[in-house]
Amino acid sequence: MSLHTPFGNFGALCRMVKIEHSVFALPWAWAGAVLAAGGMPEWKPLVFLTLAMVAVRSFAMAFNRVADLPFDSKNPRTAGRPLVTGEITPAQTWAFCGVMAAVFIACCAAINTLCLMLSVPALLFAGGYSLVKRFSWLCHYWLGATLGLAPLAGWIAVTPHFTLTPVLFCCAVTFWVAGFDIFYSCQDVDFDRSMRLFSVPACFGVEGALHIAAFSHVMTALFLLLGGWSAGMSVWWYVVWAAVSAVLLWEHRLVKPEDLSRVNMAFFTLNGIISPVILAGVIAGVCW
Numbered sequence: 001m002s003l004h005t006p007f008g009n010f011g012a013l014c015r016m017v018k019i020e021h022s023v024f025a026l027p028w029a030w031a032g033a034v035l036a037a038g039g040m041p042e043w044k045p046l047v048f049l050t051l052a053m054v055a056v057r058s059f060a061m062a063f064n065r066v067a068d069l070p071f072d073s074k075n076p077r078t079a080g081r082p083l084v085t086g087e088i089t090p091a092q093t094w095a096f097c098g099v100m101a102a103v104f105i106a107c108c109a110a111i112n113t114l115c116l117m118l119s120v121p122a123l124l125f126a127g128g129y130s131l132v133k134r135f136s137w138l139c140h141y142w143l144g145a146t147l148g149l150a151p152l153a154g155w156i157a158v159t160p161h162f163t164l165t166p167v168l169f170c171c172a173v174t175f176w177v178a179g180f181d182i183f184y185s186c187q188d189v190d191f192d193r194s195m196r197l198f199s200v201p202a203c204f205g206v207e208g209a210l211h212i213a214a215f216s217h218v219m220t221a222l223f224l225l226l227g228g229w230s231a232g233m234s235v236w237w238y239v240v241w242a243a244v245s246a247v248l249l250w251e252h253r254l255v256k257p258e259d260l261s262r263v264n265m266a267f268f269t270l271n272g273i274i275s276p277v278i279l280a281g282v283i284a285g286v287c288w
Helices: 010-017 019-037 043-067 090-111 113-132 139-158 164-194 200-231 235-254 263-287
Strands: none
Touching: 010 043, 019 043, 019 139, 019 164, 019 263, 043 090, 043 113, 043 139, 090 113, 113 139, 139 164, 164 200, 164 235, 164 263, 200 235, 200 263, 235 263
16 A cells, blocks of 8 residues: 655655665764764764754755756656656655755754754755756766765764864765766766766766776775774774775776676665675774
């Protein structure tokens, strides 16, 4: 039996915002909180941080879907998305965006004053990704920086001031997400060019895009290494860092310019593993 909400069918809503992709951002936010607390943080900021992360990510995904509807409706790969099929209407999506934005701001207010002050700029930044692809191939790095706010958010939810450690982890996430988003966009290189959309593959070709993605993931490994050093983490962090670096290397061996058949494995399966492994490494590196 389908569960209906004011914003459309619940299952279609989850598909629209790709709720399963929360695995990419949430562990980084929790890792930031653990780093700031020097161990396990108190339950209150952790609960409101989790709710805020789910809300802002849902807002950003819904905004992206409604902003990209003119393109998604013409792309065979995205023809089954709920907004394209009519399972969810644009009006319902805008209403959902408004509710998620309100939930995010309320959760930020419940955490501390700094989080509240930064809540609206964070929303605007998260929604901006959908527009950047219309004029710059740096859209992948904008998306990366949006998710890169996760460890910063986790940090300031516990300790309301910035230091070097969360900034280094923010940089690591920025390059990590940009790298695998470049992978994913290789599937749409011809479509992006036909629609005059800017993406790294559309601007530099698939082979050039894979080189840029590789550079991005080298930078990810470097910033993770520096982040662990900055936080003074134990040897367990460096064991995890080496494992994550090996996974990133393997990811780049899976995808070739002439064979994009394993893009989804590189995009979701391997990168879905990295986030929780990083969280486990931070907990081990801080607590043991």
